[in-house]
Each structure stands twice: as C-alpha cells, then as structure tokens.
Amino acid sequence: MMKNKFAWILVAFAALVILLAVGLNLDPREVPSPLVDKPAPAFKLPRLGAAGQAFAPEEMRGKVWMLNVWASWCVSCRQEHPLLVQLGKQQVAPIVGLNYKEVRGDGSLDSSKMPLEQEHALARERATQWLNDHGDPYTLTVLDLDGRVGIDYGVYGVPETYVIDKAGIIRFKQIGPLTPEVLEKKILPLIAELNQ
Amino acid sequence: MIPELGHFALILALLVSLAVGVLTLLGAHQNRGPWIALARPGAQAMAFLVTIAYLCLTQAFVANDFSVIYVAQHSNSLLPLQYRIAGVWGGHEGSLLLWMLMLTWWALLVSGFSRNLPAPMLARVLGTLCLVAFGFLLFILLTSNPFERVLPGVAEGRDLNPMLQDPGLVIHPPLLYMGYVGFSVAYAFAIAALLSGQLDAAWARWSRPWTLAAWVLLTLGIAMGSWWAYYELGWGGWWFWDPVENASLMPWLVGTALLHSLAVTEKRGSFKNWTVLLAISAFSLSLLGTFLVRSGVLTSVHAFATDPTRGIFILAFLVTVIGLSLALFVWRAPKVGLGGRFGLFSRESLLLTNNVLLVVAAGTVLLGTLYPLLIDALALGKISVGPPYFNAVFVPIMAPLVFLMGIGPFARWKHASLPEIARLLKWALGVAGVVAVTLPFMYGSWTPLVGLGLLLATWVALTVAINFVQRVQATRGSDSFLSAALRQPRHFWGMHLAHLGVAVFVVGITMVGGYQEEKDVKMAPGDTVTVSGNTFRFLGVKQVEGPNYTAWQGQVELLRDGRLDKRLHPEKRHYRSSMMPMTEAAIDAGLLRDVYVALGEPIDRDKPEAEWAVRVYYKPFVDWIWAGCGIMALGGLVAMLDRRYRTRRRRRNPANRPAGEAP
Numbered sequence: 057m058m059k060n061k062f063a064w065i066l067v068a069f070a071a072l073v074i075l076l077a078v079g080l081n082l083d084p085r086e087v088p089s090p091l092v093d094k095p096a097p098a099f100k101l102p103r104l105g106a107a108g109q110a111f112a113p114e115e116m117r118g119k120v121w122m123l124n125v126w127a128s129w130c131v132s133c134r135q136e137h138p139l140l141v142q143l144g145k146q147q148v149a150p151i152v153g154l155n156y157k158e159v160r161g162d163g164s165l166d167s168s169k170m171p172l173e174q175e176h177a178l179a180r181e182r183a184t185q186w187l188n189d190h191g192d193p194y195t196l197t198v199l200d201l202d203g204r205v206g207i208d209y210g211v212y213g214v215p216e217t218y219v220i221d222k223a224g225i226i227r228f229k230q231i232g233p234l235t236p237e238v239l240e241k242k243i244l245p246l247i248a249e250l251n252q
Numbered sequence: 253m254i255p256e257l258g259h260f261a262l263i264l265a266l267l268v269s270l271a272v273g274v275l276t277l278l279g280a281h282q283n284r285g286p287w288i289a290l291a292r293p294g295a296q297a298m299a300f301l302v303t304i305a306y307l308c309l310t311q312a313f314v315a316n317d318f319s320v321i322y323v324a325q326h327s328n329s330l331l332p333l334q335y336r337i338a339g340v341w342g343g344h345e346g347s348l349l350l351w352m353l354m355l356t357w358w359a360l361l362v363s364g365f366s367r368n369l370p371a372p373m374l375a376r377v378l379g380t381l382c383l384v385a386f387g388f389l390l391f392i393l394l395t396s397n398p399f400e401r402v403l404p405g406v407a408e409g410r411d412l413n414p415m416l417q418d419p420g421l422v423i424h425p426p427l428l429y430m431g432y433v434g435f436s437v438a439y440a441f442a443i444a445a446l447l448s449g450q451l452d453a454a455w456a457r458w459s460r461p462w463t464l465a466a467w468v469l470l471t472l473g474i475a476m477g478s479w480w481a482y483y484e485l486g487w488g489g490w491w492f493w494d495p496v497e498n499a500s501l502m503p504w505l506v507g508t509a510l511l512h513s514l515a516v517t518e519k520r521g522s523f524k525n526w527t528v529l530l531a532i533s534a535f536s537l538s539l540l541g542t543f544l545v546r547s548g549v550l551t552s553v554h555a556f557a558t559d560p561t562r563g564i565f566i567l568a569f570l571v572t573v574i575g576l577s578l579a580l581f582v583w584r585a586p587k588v589g590l591g592g593r594f595g596l597f598s599r600e601s602l603l604l605t606n607n608v609l610l611v612v613a614a615g616t617v618l619l620g621t622l623y624p625l626l627i628d629a630l631a632l633g634k635i636s637v638g639p640p641y642f643n644a645v646f647v648p649i650m651a652p653l654v655f656l657m658g659i660g661p662f663a664r665w666k667h668a669s670l671p672e673i674a675r676l677l678k679w680a681l682g683v684a685g686v687v688a689v690t691l692p693f694m695y696g697s698w699t700p701l702v703g704l705g706l707l708l709a710t711w712v713a714l715t716v717a718i719n720f721v722q723r724v725q726a727t728r729g730s731d732s733f734l735s736a737a738l739r740q741p742r743h744f745w746g747m748h749l750a751h752l753g754v755a756v757f758v759v760g761i762t763m764v765g766g767y768q769e770e771k772d773v774k775m776a777p778g779d780t781v782t783v784s785g786n787t788f789r790f791l792g793v794k795q796v797e798g799p800n801y802t803a804w805q806g807q808v809e810l811l812r813d814g815r816l817d818k819r820l821h822p823e824k825r826h827y828r829s830s831m832m833p834m835t836e837a838a839i840d841a842g843l844l845r846d847v848y849v850a851l852g853e854p855i856d857r858d859k860p861e862a863e864w865a866v867r868v869y870y871k872p873f874v875d876w877i878w879a880g881c882g883i884m885a886l887g888g889l890v891a892m893l894d895r896r897y898r899t900r901r902r903r904r905n906p907a908n909r910p911a912g913e914a915p
Contacts, residue, residue: 062582065529069578073571075622076543078629080563131324131406162408162829 090210092229096123096220097208101198102176104155104183111152111198113224120250121150122243123218124194125206128155128186129162130214136233137190143239144193149219149247153197155183156206156214175201219243221250255320258308259399265301265356266389268294273382276375280447288371291378295363298385299356306353309398310340319405322346322398328411328829330800338422339412344562345398350426351542352392354433355385362437362462369458376444377437384436387569395562411800411829420480428473428500432538434466435503438510439535442528443577446584451528456518459531461897463514467507468888474500475881483837488770488848488869490877493642498621499541502614506534509610511888512603520665522591522600526607529581536574537614543570544621595667602660602668609653616645647701654708654758657751658715680718684710695767695872705762712755716748746891750884757880763873770870774855776863780811784870786847787811788820793851793860801827803836804860806851810840822866824851846871 091097100112113123124140126133144151158179159170170178179199187197200206209218212231219228228246230238272294279287309322313336318324326342341350359381366374392398441459445451477497482490491497510530517527543566594600620637627635658680662673688707692698720737723744728736769783777792791807803825810818820838827834837850852865 060582060586062525062585065578066575066582069574072622073567073575075626075629076567076570079625080567129406129408129410131321131402131410134402134406 091226094226096218096224096226097205099198099200099205099208101154101200101205104153104180104187104197104199106196111196113220116150116152116220117224118222119150120222120247121152121195121220122247123152123154123209123220125154125156125209125211125214125216127158127161127214128182129158132233133215134190136215136235137193139234139236139239140193141191142193144191148244149251150195151193153194154205154209155179155197155199156211157201157203158183158199159201160203161214172201217243219246219250254308254311254315255317255399255401258305258312259397261301261304261308262389262393262397262399265298265305266386266393268298268301269382269386269389272298273379273386276379276382277447280372280375280379283372285371288375291371291375292363294382295356295359295378298382299360302349302352302356302385302389306340306349309346309349310337312399313337313339316409317405318407318409319401319403320398321400321402324402324406324409326409326412328409328800330829331409331412331417332799334422335412335417338416341425342412342416342421345392345396347425347429348388348392348396349398351429351433352385352388354426354429355381355388355436358434358437359385362440373444373448373450373458376447377440380440380443381436384440384573387573391562391565391569395565408829411827414801414825414827414834415484417827418480418484420476420484424473424476424480426473427469427476431466431468431470431473432500432503432541434462434469435507435531435535435538437462438466438507438531439577442531443580446528446580449584449587451517451524451588453518453521456514456527457897460511460514460518461892461894463507463511463531464888464892467504467511468885468892470500470504470507471881471885471888474504475878475885478881479878482874483839485835488768488837488850488867488871490764490874493620493637493639495621496541496545498617499537499544502617502621503534503537503541505610505614505617506530506537509607509614510534512606512610516600516603517591520592520594520600521589522594523604523607524588524591525581525585528585530607530611532574532577532581533611536570536577537618539566539570539573543567592666594665597663597670598668599660599663599665602656602663605656606653606660609649609656613646613649613653616649617642620645647704651704651708654712654754657754658711661715661719661747661751676718677715680711680714683714684708692766695763699766702762702766705758705765709755709758709762712751712758716751716755720748741896742894743891743896746887746889746894748887749890750887753880753883753885753887755880756876756883760873760876760878760880764871764877767872768870768874770867772852772865772867774863775866777861781866781868783847783868784845784872786868786870787814788847788849788866788868790864790866793824793854793864796823798825800829801825801834804851804854806838806849806864806866808838808849808866810847820849822849822851824853841875843875844873846874 096113098113100110103109103111126137140151159175159182176199179201183197183199187194203211209216215233217230217234218226221227227250228242230243234243272290275287276291276294278284279290309320311317312320312323313327314333316323316327316329316336318327322343322345326346327336327339331339340346359378362377362381363374366377369377438459441455441462445455474497477500478490481492482488510527513523513527513530516523543563592600620641623637624635658677659673662668662676684707687710688703689698691706692702724733724737724740727739731739767784771781771783773779773781775781775790777790780787780789782788787810789809789811791809793804793806796803796805803823806820806822806824808820808822809816810820818840820840822838823836825834825836835850837848839849840847846869848869848871850867850869852867854860855863855865
C-alpha cells in the first residue's frame with residue numbers, strides 16, 4: 057500500500073477521541089464531598105404529620121438509612137420520585153425525607169413578611185398535599201423551613217440523597233436526582249454491604 | 253398542544269434532513285438531475301420546520317407553560333417578557349435548538365445566495381449541511397428534547413439563572429452560535445470540493461464570503477461574551493480562559509487562519525490541502541466546543557446541564573462527522589496539486605507563517621483545555637490549567653504574528669524584496685519604538701510587556717496607514733485622495749480595518765494588563781477611597797425592588813477635584829425564586845479609562861445600612877478591547893461585501909442593478 061503522508065491526521069484524531077472517551081467516564085464534578093466519611097451533622101427538626109414530634113439522626117443509630125432532600129417546588133424531585141416510591145416499597149432501608157425550604161424556596165411566594173407559624177402551617181399543608189399526590193416513600197419527613205440543616209449538610213441543590221451507615225457516618229452523597237443507574241450500581245450495593 | 257406541534261415539526265425535520273442529505277449527495281455523485289434539484293427545496297423545508305419548532309418553544313415560554321419541563325426549569329411567571337423570549341436559549345435543550353435554527357438558516361441563506369453555483373456543487377454543499385443537521389436533530393430528539401412535559405404541570409417555574417437575566421444574554425449566544433455554526437458552511441464547501449475533486453480558485457471564492465460572515469459573527473459573539481462577563485460577573489476581568497471561552501476561541505483562531513489561507517488559494521491556487529484541512533478543523537473545533545461544553549467532561553461555569561448519555565452521543569457524532577471528513581481528506585489530499593510556487597520571502601510565505609502561528613495558538617489553547625482531562629484520565633490527579641499557562645504561551649505566539657501582520661500587506665505574491673520593505677518601514681518601526689519607550693512613563697512606570705504591546709500596536713497602526721496611503725497614491729491619477737481612497741476595493745478596506753482593529757485591541761489589553769488597579773475596602777457611609785486618581789464616596793445603600801428581585805443599591809459618588817462628577821449605583825440583587833445573590837457593577841465608561849464599582853457583602857448582615865465591602869477598579873483603555881473587536885468585525889463585514897463576490901449574480905439579473913452605478 058502506498059504510504060499516505062496525511063495519515064497522521066487520522067492517528068492524531070483517534071488519540072483525541074480515546075482521550076475524550078476516557079474523559080466521559082470521569083466526573084470532573086466528583087470532587088469528593090468533604091462530608092463523605094464524616095459523621096452526619098446532628099439536627100432536631102419537627103416531623104411532618106406527627107404534631108409536636110421531632111426527629112434527630114441519633115434515632116437511626118444501628119440502622120443503615122437514607123436522607124433525601126426534597127421540596128414541592130422542585131421540578132427534578134418529581135423526576136426522581138417514582139424511584140424513591142419504588143425503593144420505599146422494597147423496604148431496603150428507611151428513607152427520611154428532609155423537606156428543604158418548602159415556602160422560602162418557592163419563587164412564587166413572598167414569604168419575607170410571613171409570620172413563622174403561618175409559614176410552618178403552609179409548609180405542612182403543601183408538603184402533605186404533594187406526598188398525597190405523588191406517593192410517600194418516606195419513613196418520616198422533617199421540615200427544614202429556613203434551610204439551616206441544608207447548609208450543615210452542604211446542600212447544593214434539591215434533590216440530594218445521602219446514605220448514612222449504622223454508626224451515623226455519611227457514606228455516599230448524590231447531588232441531583234437519583235437515576236436507576238446510580239441506584240443499581242452504587243446505592244443498593246452500598247446498602248447491602250453496610251448491612252452485613 | 254403547541255409543544256407537541258413543535259416536537260412533531262422536529263421529527264419531520266429529522267426525516268427531511270436525512271432524506272435530502274442522502275438523496276442530494278447520491279444524486280450529485282451519480283449525476284441524477286431530479287435528485288440534485290431536491291437540494292434547494294429540501295433545505296428550505298428543513299429551515300421552515302425547525303423554525304416552527306423554535307417558535308413553538310418560544311410560545312411555551314411566553315405563555316408560561318410550566319407543564320413543559322424545560323420551561324419550568326428556566327422561566328418564571330415574574331420573569332420579564334424579553335428574558336422569557338431569551339430564556340429559550342438559557343439552558344441546554346434550548347441552546348441546541350437555537351444551534352439547529354442557526355444551522356438551517358445558514359443552509360437557507362446558501363440556497364438563496366447561490367445562483368452562480370453549479371447545481372451539483374450546491375447539492376453537495378446543502379446535502380452535507382442536511383446530514384450535519386440530521387445528526388444534531390437526532391441528538392436533540394433522543395437526549396435533549398425541549399418539549400418534554402411533566403403532567404400535571406407545576407404551578408411556577410424555577411426561573412432563569414439570574415446571571416443570564418441581562419441584555420448581554422439576549423445578544424451573546426445567538427451571535428456566538430451564528431458564528432460557530434457559520435463555519436459549517438465553509439466546512440460544507442470543503443467537503444463538497446473534496447467529493448467532487450474540484451479544489452480550485454472558484455471554490456475558494458465561493459467559500460470566502462461565507463467564512464467571512466461566520467468569522468464576523470463569531471468575533472462579535474466572543475466580544476459580546478467578554479463584555480458581558482466584564483460587567484455582569486463583577487470580577488472586573490474581560491477574559492478568564494474558561495473552557496467555554498476557549499471553545500469559542502479555538503474556532504476563531506483557526507477561522508482566522510482559514511480566511512488568510514483562502515486568500516492564497518483564490519489568488520494563487522496554492523495551499524489547497526491546507527485550506528481544506530483548516531475548513532474542516534474550524535467546524536470540527538466548533539463541534540468539539542459543543543462536546544466539551546455539553547458533555548460535562550470539563551467543569552465550567554457555563555455547564556448548566558450535563559449528562560453522560562448526551563456526552564456519549566456527541567462523542568459518537570463527533571467521531572462520525574470529523575472522522576469521516578478527515579478520512580475523506582486523507583484519501584483525496586494526495587491527489588491535489590501543489591499550485592503556484594513561491595519564494596522563501598513572499599506574501600505566500602508570510603501568510604503561511606500567519607497560518608502556522610494561528611494554528612499553533614489554537615493548539616496551545618486545546619492543550620491547555622484538555623490537559624486537566626488528560627491528567628485525570630491517566631489517574632495522575634485533578635488539576636486545573638489557568639490564566640498563567642495561557643498568558644505565558646499566548647504572548648510569545650501572538651507577538652510575532654502581530655509583528656508580521658505589519659509586513660504582510662507590503663509583500664508581493666511569489667517573490668518579495670526584504671530590503672525594499674525594510675527601507676519603507678524602518679521609520680514606522682523607529683516611531684513605534686519611541687512610543688513604546690516613552691508613552692508608558694506618562695502612566696508612571698515602564699514594564700517590558702507594556703513596551704512590547706505598545707510597540708506592536710503602534711507598528712500595526714503605522715504600517716496600515718502607510719500601506720493604505722501608498723496604494724491610494726499609486727492608483728490616484730488626477731483624482732482627489734478621498735475619492736481615490738473610496739474607490740479602493742472593499743476587500744482592501746476590510747483587511748486594513750481588521751488589522752487596525754487588532755492594533756486597537758492590543759492597546760486595550762496592554763494598558764489594562766499594565767496599569768489596572770483595584771481595591772477591596774470596607775466602607776461606611778461617608779467614606780471615600782481613591783484608585784489611580786479617581787475618588788469614590790460611599791453614601792450607603794438603599795433597598796430597591798425589581799420585577800423579580802429585591803436589591804441593595806449602593807449610592808456612590810465619583811468625585812473629580814473634590815466635586816461631584818457622577819453618581820454610580822452598584823447593586824446587590826437577590827432573586828426571589830432562585831435565592832441567588834447577583835452583583836450588578838456600576839461602571840463609568842470612558843475613552844481612556846473605565847471606573848468600576850461593585851458591592852460585596854455588608855460587614856454585618858443585620859446592619860446593611862452600615863459598613864459594606866466595596867470593590868473599586870480603575871481600568872485604563874479597557875473599552876478598546878471590545879472596540880478593537882468591533883473594528884475587526886467591521887473590517888470582515890466590509891470585505892464580505894466586496895464586489896467580486898457578487899458580480900456574476902449581477903450580470904445574470906441586470907434588472908437588479910442599482911440605478912446610476914457604473915457597470
């Protein structure tokens with residue numbers, strides 16, 4: 057075969073493609089979250105649907121559990137919700153819902169002048185309604201009205217999901233909606249491993 | 253209903269693009285007249301369908317249809333109308349639809365302005381564009397459908413990213429995309445030429461105005477983006493070497509090389525292979541830019557939405573388009589003749605040097621952009637490549653390029669005389685040297701970089717003037733200088749304007765780089781701060797209400813000689829729906845300097861009426877950066893309107909000739 061002096065161009069391009077293909081399997085945003093492998097920050101928040109009761113992560117000691125951050129105004133939460141509902145039915149692990157800034161996070165409401173009790177009542181009403189409409193996969197749900205617990209957990213955006221082990225250590229964090237892939241490949245094996 | 257209509261139009265467009273693309277290319281290959289004739293109506297149908305889809309999405313935004321996921325994620329009922337319309341391209345799916353819209357419109361323009369093209373050539377060009385469109389439509393429909401619904405709809409949308417709620421967003425992406433996508437036309441011409449084997453001067457002449465158009469738009473788009481970053485981000489910088497900026501700079505550099513190389517191919521028949529390769533590269537880099545931005549392989553402030561399936565699709569698309577094009581090139585190129593010979597010092601050799609330098613510059617940007625990925629892929633850790641790298645490699649490449657730019661227009665084709673040019677230009681070099689040594693002292697200090705920048709800028713401006721005057725005098729006869737100057741061909745005007753734009757741009761970056769000053773200070777009401785002779789007095793903040801945000805508006809007075817010169821109102825905005833704080837800097841722009849004030853944070857959050865962190869900048873000549881880009885683009889526009897690109901069409905339609913113009 058005659059040697060083609062332009063063939064190196066194809067070789068160079070092939071090298072570039074290989075690099076990009078490898079790069080696709082890496083996640084530049086997978087900067088390990090500083091909270092992973094650290095104890096889950098403590099909090100005490102009022103529960104939804106159980107007036108006067110509060111929940112704190114210590115109560116889950118000895119169990120592998122998941123914390124899912126959601127809000128009724130969050131569009132992506134709806135996207136992942138069927139997965140959570142399914143997961144809830146399978147009873148793989150208790151899932152605690154952290155309702156994040158239910159009222160303050162909603163752009164259509166001006167909550168700056170709203171008294172706290174009213175905000176609280178509105179948040180309960182909206183969150184309950186949403187869970188009735190879309191299904192409730194949660195063992196229990198807590199309300200983080202001002203988002204302070206969210207800050208402690210380093211919430212970037214809603215939804216987020218944490219897997220916390222028996223000793224209260226965060227072992228995994230998913231930023232953004234859960235996908236069947238993440239669930240199958242990462243979360244379920246991790247829970248199985250932690251439960252052993 | 254309307255979103256479904258848009259979705260349906262996209263599906264139809266997909267089918268049309270595939271059918272037309274395959275049939276016209278086959279038709280041109282086998283010389284089947286009826287198939288070839290499909291090209292024009294096919295391209296028009298595709299443009300029509302995509303436009304319908306685009307309008308449907310716009311309608312969903314305007315009507316606040318939050319059952320469309322994309323609308324719910326990027327709009328809000330409080331969002332002003334102009335941002336709802338611009339919000340269409342505020343996210344991934346809509347950006348791609350805009351990309352698509354631009355592509356089909358370019359094809360439409362080609363089908364409209366191509367009466368002098370042989371039918372098989374036009375069929376190949378439009379067929380190539382249709383196949384590219386097919387790939388993108390498939391991508392949109394499979395992975396990024398903007399018309400997807402969530403039922404029942406949500407009550408309120410999440411709002412457009414506040415950073416994008418700015419007039420800059422309304423103009424910047426469409427301009428940039430027009431430029432990016434515009435290189436698809438030069439690319440399609442190159443592929444058509446390779447397929448037909450007709451790599452000749454006529455091909456170069458057809459490609460030139462299209463390449464110029466794309467280049468002009470890309471220049472303006474990049475400049476707009478830079479200007480937007482300058483006043484909107486509140487960091488006072490004009491270029492950050494962000495991967496997305498790099499993605500637009502690479503096609504620009506290669507496109508600039510392509511423009512110059514096309515000139516040689518048209519005039520002298522040389523560099524044919526090289527020109528074709530540049531045309532393929534310019535578009536490939538546009539595609540690569542899309543891949544880098546949209547696949548999420550690199551982090552960037554621009555990557556609003558990233559998703560691995562999208563990445564895999566774009567990579568496959570990239571491999572298909574670029575791989576096939578390069579394979580076609582490698583197969584055909586050895587058979588292409590070398591064209592006219594030229595001497596070691598000639599206009600050809602100077603333009604070749606220009607090309608090599610521009611391509612090397614694009615290569616260094618590519619390397620810097622992909623290096624973090626390479627290191628990560630080799631599991632050597634996570635790094636980022638920042639401005640120090642780019643500044644260090646860019647200046648040594650660009651400085652000789654700009655210097656040679658002064659000489660190029662004086663060199664003759666085939667063989668030029670170095671002593672003759674040296675004799676002519678030694679004064680210009682001398683004057684530039686004097687300016688470079690003395691002018692900086694007016695600003696207090698001399699540094700090698702400032703000296704170099706001013707030397708180059710003055711040199712380019714003087715050589716442009718000398719070349720222009722020389723040419724006008726030579727062709728003047730008994731006419732006045734002005735009428736002889738106006739008689740010069742537009743491509744000549746265009747070249748000099750563009751080069752002058754580079755000089756203006758270099759002044760801007762040199763002076764800002766050398767003499768900008770910034771101060772971060774804590775200011776209580778009544779305090780003053782001075783940067784480079786500009787005194788600011790902070791009077792405190794007051795609360796103001798916008799349509800979808802509330803803001804703290806700083807009351808700042810700019811003082812001159814102790815007297816009030818101007819009031820500035822920087823803002824710290826809080827957008828209600830996204831809870832995102834945004835900085836709106838206040839800028840007093842001027843010919844020789846900008847002063848720039850941005851509000852930081854209140855020192856004590858509970859006492860916003862007290863002290864604030866305030867950032868003030870002094871930016872000498874910063875507006876020259878964008879003015880330079882504007883002049884470059886104007887030069888490109890003037891060159892694009894050169895008469896010789898239009899003559900043949902005129903001759904065919906004599907009725908269209910404007911009255912009173914000489915034949």
